[in-house]
Each structure stands twice: as structure tokens, then as C-alpha cells.
Amino acid sequence: MTSTQPFSPAEATAWARLVAVSELLPTMLDAQLLRDVELTHFEYLVLSVLAASPEQTSRMTRLASQTNATLPRLSHVARRLEQKGLLERFPCPQDKRATNARLTAAGSAVLEKAAPGHVATVRSNVLDALAPDELAQLAAISASILARLDPEGRMSATQCHAGLSEAAASDAKTTPDAAA
Amino acid sequence: MTSTQPFSPAEATAWARLVAVSELLPTMLDAQLLRDVELTHFEYLVLSVLAASPEQTSRMTRLASQTNATLPRLSHVARRLEQKGLLERFPCPQDKRATNARLTAAGSAVLEKAAPGHVATVRSNVLDALAPDELAQLAAISASILARLDPEGRMSATQCHAGLSEAAASDAKTTPDAAA
DNA sequence: GCGCATTGGTTGTCATGACAACCAATGTCG
DNA sequence: CGACATTGGTTGTCATGACAACCAATGCGC
DSSP states (O other), X not given: OXXXXXXXXXXXXXXXXXXXXXXXXXXXXXXXXXHHHSOOHHHHHHHHHHHTSGGGEEEHHHHHHHTTOOHHHHHHHHHHHHHTTSEEEXXXXXXXXXXXXXXXXXXXXXXXXXXXXHHHHHHHHTGGGSOHHHHHHHHHHHHHHHHHHOTTOOSOTTSOOTTTXXXXXXXXXXXXXXTO | OOOOSOBOHHHHHHHHHHHHHHXXXXXXXXXXXXXXXXXXXXXXXXXXXXXXXXXXXXXXXXXXXXXXXXXXXXXXXXXXXXXXXXXXXXXXXXXXXXXXXXXXXXXXXXXXXXXHHHHHHHHHHTGGGSOHHHHHHHHHHHHHHHHHHOTTOOSOTTSOOTTTBTTSSSOOOSOSSTTO
């Protein structure tokens, strides 16, 4: 059973640093993207995931999972992005309860414009700081923590970061979730 | 020089998981503390750092550094905590520009009440998921990333997490920062 | 084919974070 | 000692996240 005893020095150190990282990292990501393309990191993530989806389209619920977000949060953000013309929403033909979100041409353009700066920021602030074996350790450790934070795996953090890995931005010409 | 080429699969995986963790972790911490003691994780951190400070007192600027926060942010939070009676602010005698924040008895009480649940949450969601060597890896990796995110080391994340490690909550009877 | 629980989304309200503007006190240079 | 830059904090404004309430569509039981 989990104890409530104070942390050991090793635990306290690791925990304090992790807290600091998860405080500073989102701030830095938001700052860079807001400065360069007036987009939140979360908004950027939403667009990225869409870009890597079949037909650049995804249902709100699935999109929420893939971006580690709640549905209300995604709904608000989708409205803003829609007002900016970066994505469009339309009812899902197969399930009239559902809504599909699709990336627009303008959205693709913004994404292309934003990607280099974002990637550079991530590299210079995070990836470049790590040796190859540390990269693997980070992936493993994060996976273990995620298994606790999200036992059901609702948040598909296990998957690749859409639009950012080499494989993305290519084909993918199957139907969206018509079969769902 | 940092490249803007897309991430390799290994990079994309590690990055996606880190993003997911830094999205989900703060949410979980806030949820638990708000539910149990009506405190934000950041508020809890502020009180914890104060508890471990000499005379349970610290200057606003230093407190901001120790909690990875900007001064305006701390200022707002300090006001709220003061209204709740958990801390008090008073002008620093040595430097009339400066303000000292001091933990009140009520603040100590809340902290004591909150600590077990918070520690248990951190253990069950994070620390328990890691093997001893992973704990050390996490500390090292986080330190490397922090060195990039905060080159000047303004945020004292290197230090122990006040009030949570065994050493804290004890003596510390030197004067605050009178000598500063 | 009529209730009722469930799923899928949206909206409203409130609290919080970022950023800029501002004020007060200090130090410094001539 | 008088202008100016710097340090230390606070306040105002605006955008964003959490949570609860709500509505629409579906499916299930009988």
C-alpha cells in the first residue's frame, strides 16, 4: 500500500524537478507558439493530430482523447479554431449525435508555418539535452507514469505525436471513422 | 545547431509522452488538493516552501523563484492565501521595497492536514510506478531539461522540495534573509 | 414503440495564469 | 542634491481550464 511517509531525499529531488519541468515546460511551449503563430500549444496539438488523421478529420471524442483533454475543453478550443478558420465542424453522417472536426486549408498552412519553429524549440529545450539512452529512459518512465495517471489508456499518449514524426503528413487515404 | 527536421520515431514517442504527462499531472495534483483541502497545487507548494524556510518566512522574490513562478503570479496567490489567513505579508525592515511572507499557524495546520493525502497521491501516481534506478534517471533527465528551460537557475528546482523531505519541518532557526 | 439510461457535445460560470502597466524605494553618477 | 536607471511588488485586463448543467440522439428492455 502507498505510504504517506515523507519522501526520501532521492524521491524529493526527483519529484521537485519533475514538478518544475511540468510547470515550466507548458509555459515555454505556449510562449513560443503564441509569439510566432498566435496559437496555444494545445491548439497546435489539436491541429497536428487532425493533420495526421485520415482525411484530416476526426470525431470530437477521439480528438479529445488524442490530445489528453476533456471534451468540454476541446469543444471550446474547437470553436475558437473554427472562428479563426483553421478547422471546420460538421455532423457525422453515421451517428447524428457525433461531430466531426476537419482541418481546413488555412489550418494546414498555419501548421506548416508553425512546425519548424516549434520543432526547433522542442529540440533546443528538451531533446538536445538528452543522450540517446536518456531519450529511451524518458519514454519508459513517462509510459509508467501515464499508466498510473490514465489507467484506462483513454488518452492515447502511447501513440505517436501526429504530424511531428517522419511518417505523418503523408498519405492516409482511408475513410475517417465512417466504420465506427 | 538545433535542426527543424521532423522527429525520429524515438523522439516523437518520448516527446508525446512527456507532453501527456505534463498535461495530466498538474490536473491530477490540483484535483486532489482542491477536493481535500481547497488548495491549488501551486498554493500548496507556496505554503510548503514557506514551512521549510527560516522563521517560516521568505521574501516574495525568493519565494517566486523557489516555486517556479513569476512575481505577479505569486503576488496574486499570496493575496488569496492571506485572505484565507494561511499566510501574512509584512514589509521587510532591511529593505523597504521588499515584502516578507510568513506562514501563519492556520497555514501550518492546513499543511499538516493536507500533507498525507498529497504524499499518498504523489506516490501512487508517480513514485510507486518507478524502480529505484528509474527514480535516479528521472532526476537526472529532469535536471538536464531544467538546465535548458531555466539556464540561469532562477527557479531553484535543484533544491529539495520544502516540507516534503525528511529533513524539513524541523529546526531552522536562523534569521530569514535579514542579511540579504 | 414507449420509458430510461447512456453516449456525444455544447454552453455558462468561476477561478487561475500571462503579460503589461504601474508605483515605490534604492542606488548611482555627475 | 537632482536626474535616471534598476529593483521589488502590486494591480488590471484578457484569455484559458475545470466543472457542472444542459440538450440531442441513440439503444435497450419489454
